[in-house]
Amino acid sequence: MLKREAxxxxxxALxxxxRRTVIERLTxxxxxxxxxxxxxxxxxxATVQHLRVLQDSELVRSEKVGRVRTCQIDPAGLRNAEAWLRRQRTxxxxxxxxxxxVLDDQTKESES
Amino acid sequence: MLKREAxxxxxxALxxxxRRTVIERLTxxxxxxxxxxxxxxxxxxATVQHLRVLQDSELVRSEKVGRVRTCQIDPAGLRNAEAWLRRQRTxxxxxxxxxxxVLDDQTKESES
DNA sequence: TGAAAAGTCAAGTATCCACTTAAGTATTCG
DNA sequence: CGAATACTTAAGTGGATACTTGACTTTTCA
Known part of the structure; x- marks a missing residue:
């Protein structure tokens, strides 16, 4: 279940x-x-600020090695968003x- | 294709x-x-303002009959969002x- | 007819957001 | 060591956002 704040x-973030450009790049x-x-x-x-938002929503993870921070997709956020949308659609x-x-039933009844 | 502004x-909107509560209700x-x-x-x-946002993003449609406006889901927006997420995930x-x-190949090569 | 009901519109306000500049902190390497 | 690199943090700014109140229009119906 996807909580409200999440x-x-x-x-x-999306x-x-x-930020979407960052995600598309990282895929x-x-x-x-x-x-x-x-x-x-x-x-x-500005990029660092975007990355903070993306990490807080579990869309991106990153790790710093030496002075370089490398970013990659974190699939958790994507899956959560997709799940919420799928729930609504279904x-x-x-x-x-x-x-x-119901409409079929009504049609049959009016025919009989 | 989902355009940038869309x-x-x-x-x-989501x-x-x-606004998500409205969508959940309207499903x-x-x-x-x-x-x-x-x-x-x-x-x-305030609700009217939320509805304007939802309609501009094709998540909700509405029609006014007499003095009553009735709102319902417009699946177009939901499908667009789901499609973008699916594209990234795949x-x-x-x-x-x-x-x-590639890693499998490297493993095989190092074995041979 | 005229009052209640349902919604619309405009303006005001407090807050949030994306971006910048500027001044840091580590880390690398010649 | 010391300069260049890669990132981090803080503060400021202009513009968007979510809400309110209050005045308005349209529709219903007793």
Whole structure:
């Protein structure tokens, strides 16, 4: 189950173009902070702030070796967000199924 | 393909607890503005603002009959968000597959 | 007709967010 | 050692956001 604050964090993290760009980049393999900053075209400081948001929502993990921090995807956040969306969609589809069944019944009744 | 601004809108819409509560409610069936306001515990005016965000991101549709506006799920937004997440996850999984294959090859080579 | 109901619109406010600059701290290496 | 590199942290700024209150329109119905 995805808790309220966790869902807030994940979707808020995904609601920014630069942060989604980071995720898209990291699905292709790890990258350093400077590489991500260059990709985004913002300062390293801004990139660090984005990374904090991404890590708090379990979308990205990172490890510092020497003076270099290497970032990679953390699939937990992605899975949580996907799970929430799938729950809503399936709840909606099941409701439509039931609704369709009721309408079929009504059609049959009016035919008889 | 989910465009940048569309993705910004959808994920931003989902990043608010009250708006997700509206979506969860609407997967169970339509509701009026006042019903949603009562559910959220905020003013009707605030609810209308949330609904505008949800409609702009194609997560909710609504129709006004007489003086009552009835809201329901619009599956387009949900599908868009789910599609983006699935794309990232599968890109990530494929990368892991390739990485695994390379490691297997290296293992075989070192064995021979 | 006229009052209640349902929603809409505008303005105000407090807070949050993404970004910057500037000044740090480690770490590497010539 | 000392300069360059890679990152970190703090403070400031402009703009967006979530909410409120209050005035308004439209619709219903006794």
């Amino acid at each position: 869902a807030d964090r994940v979707f808020h 609601a920014d173009t630069n 292709r393999g790890p990258a350093t902070v400077s590489e991500l900053a260059a990709l985004l075209g913002v300062t390293v400081a 709840a909606w589809e099941h409701r439509l199924d039931r609704l369709g069944a | 993705a910004d809108r959808v994920f931003h 990043a608010d607890t009250n 169970r069936g339509p509701a009026t503005v006042s019903e949603l306001a009562a559910l959220l515990g905020v003013t009707v005016a 890109a990530w999984e494929h990368r892991l597959d390739r990485l695994g294959a």
